[in-house]
Amino acid sequence: MRLLSQLLVILFTLFTLFTPFSAFAVNPDEVLADPALEARARTLSAELRCMVCQNQSIDDSNAELAKDLRLLVRERIKDGDSDEEVLDYIVSRYGEFVLLKPRFNPKTVLLWGAPVLLVLAGGLSLVIFARKRVGKPTGSKLTPEEQARLNELLKK
Template structure:
């Protein structure tokens, strides 16, 4: 009984993303629909933020899906559709951001900071290695040390 329940639950959950695109949104031309689905999978739902608009049931995601399909139907290329949506919502709408100066700085800065910290630690350690760590012994301490070593 438990296995059947788990199987039914698993089957329902695997179909959950399929419910996001409503039948009234689907384009009549299968080639255009395939392009729309591909582009929708690349765009982030601004409400859910961790789902593509293809998987999301949010109203904004539906609006974006319709916008993508409208632009494709109007004859825009995939790149033109993405550029149009990015111009309206910013680079954050892309699930895989484009490589440009901002993204290189965003991803490269932590690496540079770790390298700078490592170099700083190395320089600090090397400078400190040559310095004596204590004060000189007093005459009394030197005499006591000599007495202990002679035994």
């Protein structure tokens, strides 16, 4: 009985490890007939944020707005828009927040530069802290008995 329960735990663990963490929310009626266009649509959908869920792409979300955006992306692709034109169109309607990976521009310099600035500030503070500690003695002064014993040992 114990062996069976251990086997079930192992099988469950393996199953969960090799199962994709998120299922796509794209419905069969949304899929484009041309596989190349559908691949472009899926790539673009993965880059756009669901405005309802906010932590999911529209490709992963089941919200009605996400479905509408997926259909809009596919419609724009069918109309011959490039990937950049599709993204520009969506951003013009919903703002930069709709992009899961914001573009690098003057408004987002701090967003992109903050990690670098934090690493530099942390490194600088470590250097300053290490330099302050270099000259400081560690421990306490020796008692007269310890000093005499040390001197005695050094003479030998």
